[in-house]
Each structure stands twice: as C-alpha cells, then as structure tokens.
Amino acid sequence: MNEKEINLGHxxxxxxxxxxxxxxxxxxxxxxxxxxxxxxxxxTGAGRICFTTDSFxxxxxxxxxxxxxxxxxxxxxxxxxxxxAIPEYLSLAMxxxxxxxxxxxxxxxxxxxxxxxxxxxxxxxxxxKVVPRGSCDKIFINTAGVGRFIGRGSFSLKMVRPHDxxxxxxxxxxxxxxxxxARKGLELGINSDCAPLSGLLIPLxxxxxxxxxxxxxxxxxxxxxxxxxxEGCGYGMLIxxxxxxxxxxxxxxxxxxxxxxxxxxxxxxxxxxxEEDAVKNVLRLLHRHPLGKCAREIGEISGETQKLVVLRTxxxxxxxxxxxxxxxxxxxx
Amino acid sequence: MNEKEINLGHxxxxxxxxxxxxxxxxxxxxxxxxxxxxxxxxxTGAGRICFTTDSFxxxxxxxxxxxxxxxxxxxxxxxxxxxxAIPEYLSLAMxxxxxxxxxxxxxxxxxxxxxxxxxxxxxxxxxxKVVPRGSCDKIFINTAGVGRFIGRGSFSLKMVRPHDxxxxxxxxxxxxxxxxxARKGLELGINSDCAPLSGLLIPLxxxxxxxxxxxxxxxxxxxxxxxxxxEGCGYGMLIxxxxxxxxxxxxxxxxxxxxxxxxxxxxxxxxxxxEEDAVKNVLRLLHRHPLGKCAREIGEISGETQKLVVLRTxxxxxxxxxxxxxxxxxxxx
Numbered sequence: 001m002n003e004k005e006i007n008l009g010h011x012x013x014x015x016x017x018x019x020x021x022x023x024x025x026x027x028x029x030x031x032x033x034x035x036x037x038x039x040x041x042x043x044t045g046a047g048r049i050c051f052t053t054d055s056f057x058x059x060x061x062x063x064x065x066x067x068x069x070x071x072x073x074x075x076x077x078x079x080x081x082x083x084x085a086i087p088e089y090l091s092l093a094m095x096x097x098x099x100x101x102x103x104x105x106x107x108x109x110x111x112x113x114x115x116x117x118x119x120x121x122x123x124x125x126x127x128x129k130v131v132p133r134g135s136c137d138k139i140f141i142n143t144a145g146v147g148r149f150i151g152r153g154s155f156s157l158k159m160v161r162p163h164d165x166x167x168x169x170x171x172x173x174x175x176x177x178x179x180x181x182a183r184k185g186l187e188l189g190i191n192s193d194c195a196p197l198s199g200l201l202i203p204l205x206x207x208x209x210x211x212x213x214x215x216x217x218x219x220x221x222x223x224x225x226x227x228x229x230x231e232g233c234g235y236g237m238l239i240x241x242x243x244x245x246x247x248x249x250x251x252x253x254x255x256x257x258x259x260x261x262x263x264x265x266x267x268x269x270x271x272x273x274x275e276e277d278a279v280k281n282v283l284r285l286l287h288r289h290p291l292g293k294c295a296r297e298i299g300e301i302s303g304e305t306q307k308l309v310v311l312r313t314x315x316x317x318x319x320x321x322x323x324x325x326x327x328x329x330x331x332x333x
Numbered sequence: 334m335n336e337k338e339i340n341l342g343h344x345x346x347x348x349x350x351x352x353x354x355x356x357x358x359x360x361x362x363x364x365x366x367x368x369x370x371x372x373x374x375x376x377t378g379a380g381r382i383c384f385t386t387d388s389f390x391x392x393x394x395x396x397x398x399x400x401x402x403x404x405x406x407x408x409x410x411x412x413x414x415x416x417x418a419i420p421e422y423l424s425l426a427m428x429x430x431x432x433x434x435x436x437x438x439x440x441x442x443x444x445x446x447x448x449x450x451x452x453x454x455x456x457x458x459x460x461x462k463v464v465p466r467g468s469c470d471k472i473f474i475n476t477a478g479v480g481r482f483i484g485r486g487s488f489s490l491k492m493v494r495p496h497d498x499x500x501x502x503x504x505x506x507x508x509x510x511x512x513x514x515a516r517k518g519l520e521l522g523i524n525s526d527c528a529p530l531s532g533l534l535i536p537l538x539x540x541x542x543x544x545x546x547x548x549x550x551x552x553x554x555x556x557x558x559x560x561x562x563x564e565g566c567g568y569g570m571l572i573x574x575x576x577x578x579x580x581x582x583x584x585x586x587x588x589x590x591x592x593x594x595x596x597x598x599x600x601x602x603x604x605x606x607x608e609e610d611a612v613k614n615v616l617r618l619l620h621r622h623p624l625g626k627c628a629r630e631i632g633e634i635s636g637e638t639q640k641l642v643v644l645r646t647x648x649x650x651x652x653x654x655x656x657x658x659x660x661x662x663x664x665x666x
Contacts, residue, residue, distance in 0.1 A: 011463025
C-alpha cells in the first residue's frame with residue numbers, strides 16, 4: 001500500500017478497493033473461501049449454504065425508484081442470486097444517528113419489510129446501535145444473507161472460455177444517476193433499477209441452461225465488473241458499444257453530466273457469461289420476465305490472455321475499458 | 334412509540350430498545366424466527382444452522398484488553414455460542430471514514446485475524462464502504478455469523494422452571510469500565526473481559542449437562558439480561574448480591590464512579606440457567622477453564638409470576654432490579 005490514509009476511492013468498487021482488499025484484507029484473513037473473491041461465500045461442510053454481506057450508506061436515504069431499506073434487501077438478495085443461490089434469510093443491522101425521526105425510521109423499516117416480502121426472504125435476526133449526533137450520517141444498514149445453492153452449486157470463472165457470450169440483463173446506469181439526481185436536486189426522470197434479481201435468475205438456473213458465471217455490476221459499474229471477470233477467468237473480452245442496453249434518456253443524461261455510463265452503479269441488472277450455443281435460449285427466457293426484457297448480448301470472451309476489456313465503439317474504433325479508479329459518486333449504495 | 338426521535342437510550346440494550354424492537358421492528362418484519370428474539374436465529378429448513386449479526390461502533394477503537402476488531406469477532410462468536418451453536422463462519426463489513434490511517438486499519442484487521450484464529454472461525458465474505466469525512470466516526474464494523482447447533486439444538490426459555498439455578502461464568506462489569514477508562518483517560522487497571530466463549534461453553538454443551546438457556550450480558554449489563562430471561566420464561570428470580578462475581582478492583586471503581594456494576598456491559602461472560610441437580614457439575618466443569626474460573630451460582634428462578642428480578646442485598650434487604658432504561662455509556666460495543 002502506497003497511501004497513508006483511506007480515501008473515497010478505496011470504497012469505489014474499483015481499482016483502489018481491489019488493491020486494498022488484496023494487499024491488506026486477503027493477506028491477513030487468508031482462507032480458501034474468502035480468497036475466491038466472489039460476491040458471496042460457499043460454506044464448506046455446511047450443506048449447500050451461500051453466505052454474503054453488504055453495508056448500505058447511500059445518501060440521500062430516498063431517491064427516485066428506491067431508498068436505503070429496499071437497497072439493503074435487494075443488494076444482498078442479488079449477491080446470493082448471482083452466486084446461484086436461492087435467497088432465504090437476511091440479518092438486518094442498523095446504526096442510527098441520535099435524533100433520527102421515528103417516522104423516518106418507520107418508513108425505512110416498512111420499505112425493508114416490503115422488499116423482503118417481494119424477494120421472498122425472511123429477516124430472522126438483527127441488531128440496533130445508536131451513536132451520538134455527528135458520529136454517523138442518519139442511518140447505515142448492514143444486511144447479511146443466507147441462501148441455498150441450486151443444482152450443481154456456485155459458478156466458477158474457471159469454466160469461462162473464449163467465445164463464451166456476455167449478456168447484460170437490464171438497462172444500465174440507472175441507479176447511480178437516480179441517486180445523483182436526488183442528491184443534486186436534478187429532475188432527470190430516471191428511476192433506480194433497484195430490484196430483486198432472484199425471480200429473474202433462479203428459474204433460469206434451475207433449468208441449468210449454459211450459464212457459467214454471473215455478477216451484478218453495482219459500485220464501479222459495468223466496466224469494473226467486466227474487468228473483474230476478465231481478471232478472474234484469464235481472458236480478455238470484446239464488447240460492442242452498439243449493443244449496450246442503455247435507454248435514450250440515460251444516454252442523454254450521462255452526456256449532459258459528462259459521466260460515462262459504463263462506470264455508473266446498477267442495482268437490478270446482472271452480467272452473465274453464457275455458452276455460445278445457449279445464448280439464444282437464455283435471452284428468450286430473460287425477455288419473458290419484466291426485469292429481463294431489455295437483456296442484450298453485449299459481446300464475447302476473446303482469446304487474448306492480456307485480460308483486456310476492449311470496447312468496439314459505434315464508429316468502429318476500439319478502446320480499452322479499465323476498472324474504475326477514483327470514485328465519481330461516493331455513497332451510491 | 335411516544336418519542337418522535339431516536340435517542341441514545343434506544344441503543345442501550347435496555348427498556349427503550351426493547352420497546353422500539355417490539356413496537357416497530359417486530360410488527361413490520363414479523364415472522365416466527367425473528368419473534369423468538371434470541372441472540373441468533375435458528376434457520377428452519379437449513380439443516381442445523383444458526384445465524385446472527387452485530388454492528389460494532391465502540392469508541393475509542395482501542396481500550397484496555399481489546400479493540401473494535403477483537404470485539405467484532407468475539408461478539409458474534411459469543412452470540413452463536415450462547416445459542417448452543419459452534420461458531421464456524423463470519424462475514425466482515427467495514428464502514429470507514431475517509432482519512433482513516435492505513436496503519437490503524439491494518440492494526441484492526443490484524444486484530445480481527447488473530448481473534449478469528451483464536452475463536453476458530455473463518456472470515457469468508459466481506460464488504461467495504463468509505464464515507465466522506467464527518468459522515469461516520471473513524472470505523473464501524475459489522476460481523477454476521479453462521480454456526481452449527483450442537484445436540485438437540487437451540488435452547489428455549491420455555492424449558493425454564495422455578496428452582497432452576499442461575500450461573501454467571503465470569504467476573505462482571507469489566508468491559509464497560511475498560512472502555513470508559515480509555516474514553517476518559519482514567520487508569521483503573523481493569524481490562525475488558527472480551528473473549529470467545531465458545532471454548533468454555535461448547536465442550537460443556539456437547540456433554541449435555543442440564544443447561545437450559547444461556548445469554549451473554551453485553552449492553553445493558555447483567556441486570557438487563559436477567560430481566561430478559563425473566564420476561565421470556567415467565568418467572569421471576571432471586572439473586573444474591575453476595576454471590577455476584579465482581580472483583581474488589583471493579584467494585585471499588587464502580588463505587589468511585591457511581592456506576593452500578595449490574596448495568597455495565599460484559600463481553601466475555603455468560604449467564605446460564607441450569608437444572609438444580611446439575612449446578613455442581615456445571616460449576617466444576619466451568620472452573621476448569623481459564624474463562625470460567627470465577628463462575629458462580631448467583632441465584633435461582635423463583636415461583637412468582639410477576640417476572641421480577643429481586644436482589645437480596647448483602648445487608649439482607651431486597652430490591653427489585655429493572656432493565657436498563659437510559660444509556661449511561663453510549664458506544665460501549
């Protein structure tokens with residue numbers, strides 16, 4: 001580690017965070033399960049149990065299409081779902097700043113309860129801490145999740161091969177823009193995509209149809225997740241800019257604000273790596289579900305072993321897409 | 334809820350927190366597992382899995398006998414152990430304030446790693462968030478834990494009957510005083526009791542020797558835990574002040590500071606409810622272990638159904654011990 005202090009980039013989901021995790025956390029806490037660096041852990045000797053955690057520090061607490069409560073449930077539900085597990089149980093731990101309105105807390109807990117019902121998970125254990133005024137910003141929520149693996153179990157990047165196809169299940173860049181709009185008082189007309197992916201992904205996985213790996217591109221956006229996949233599988237990839245699922249409104253907002261949509265957080269989309277032969281069938285199944293109707297094949301795993309993510313732009317040129325380094329939007333989730 | 338705002342008492346572990354949990358959280362998140370209000374959840378349909386969570390916001394981060402890292406591991410390990418489960422897996426989620434020194438973070442992660450080794454648990458999944466300066470106080474840590482129930486499974490307060498005996502496994506009031514001393518710059522010569530209880534409790538449970546219920550008296554202290562047990566089992570209890578395991582040094586410090594040791598947090602002691610016939614054997618086994626050598630029988634479950642916790646004082650009078658209401662020491666864990 002070169003830095004002496006933690007900066008916002010260390011929480012960005014991008015390059016700096018990966019280095020901090022690798023050079024500090026993994027070194028000290030090393031064990032085979034943690035070392036896999038998946039969105040959730042496969043517990044050995046504990047049946048087919050999948051275990052994950054996430055803290056939510058989003059600001060503001062409410063934004064178009066969602067709020068911290070909904071995010072805290074779906075964020076963890078999605079980490080289980082993209083790992084190939086049916087989400088079953090959540091823990092709910094809240095750190096609350098002294099002075100938070102009880103009505104506001106009720107609204108957040110209502111949102112947690114609604115989201116849990118929709119995602120068919122039970123909140124079975126919890127914790128509550130209150131800190132003096134000024135020691136935190138309103139409320140932070142942590143959820144951990146326990147789920148059960150489907151079929152043969154968790155995915156592995158080791159199964160990914162050249163010519164495998166890359167699918168994104170929904171329109172990108174909505175969550176980050178919705179939070180930014182709420183923070184800056186902008187009217188972008190864009191709602192967060194915050195949604196539980198289990199209903200979309202689990203039936204598909206139960207059929208066992210050629211899906212090799214999944215991850216949800218949250219902090220750091222699609223660009224960061226694609227780089228994580230490239231580094232994990234050992235192959236580069238070629239992405240077609242023209243195929244990126246991006247609504248005209250989102251594209252216009254990104255243009256206006258000078259933000260690259262590839263680096264904006266999503267909370268209701270998944271990246272899937274799928275066998276070449278299976279891609280049509282997977283897309284057909286995805287398109288049947290409301291959350292999958294914008295699903296697109298965006299590119300493929302390439303044979304090159306420098307693990308570069310290359311974007312073929314709409315005007316035919318190519319550029320290398322790196323992981324996020326600094327954090328353009330702190331406290332996005 | 335009469336209050337309009339969250340105050341520090343809502344996080345005290347005492348009366349106000351219980352009301353907030355009952356009237357807000359349980360109402361909205363209601364399900365049978367959460368409704369049991371145990372330190373951890375028994376997952377139905379998921380084998381013999383026990384699941385729990387705790388956030389740690391202690392200030393200062395380092396105190397005599399411990400630090401936030403050690404506390405975050407042992408706190409969750411102990412919630413599993415007192416539930417009758419062998420702690421196996423932890424998640425680790427950190428919310429870090431921008432500007433935290435990397436060296437300090439390393440020290441905390443080292444402490445997590447050491448504690449995990451000592452408690453024989455693996456940190457298998459994690460999360461890292463960074464918030465801008467002023468949005469949290471240095472670092473907050475959440476751990477969730479997954480364990481496996483021993484023998485016939487979790488305890489139940491429904492099994493508790495009059496004449497059952499009450500044991501406390503270690504000297505009380507040390508953790509709260511150690512944190513207070515660090516915060517105020519006092520030299521009390523008292524170390525936190527922060528320790529993993531699994532090594533003490535699990536072998537005892539494996540023998541199945543008349544233990545009906547256990548809980549660790551953390552926030553709210555022994556008085557609050559005894560009241561929780563009384564309310565949960567439907568019987569009152571009679572506690573002998575002369576039998577309370579309290580070192581002379583701790584007693585003197587409490588006297589000096591005007592603090593009642595019954596309300597001071599512990600992080601390495603358990604309250605056990607044990608069958609009358611079994612108490613001698615349980616004490617014998619506890620005394621063999623370094624963490625149990627101060628274990629004492631402190632009283633018994635009484636027949637009265639007003640669920641009062643009555644203290645028989647050293648001078649022969651009786652007084653009712655209620656739950657903690659306000660929080661004398663916020664951010665104790």
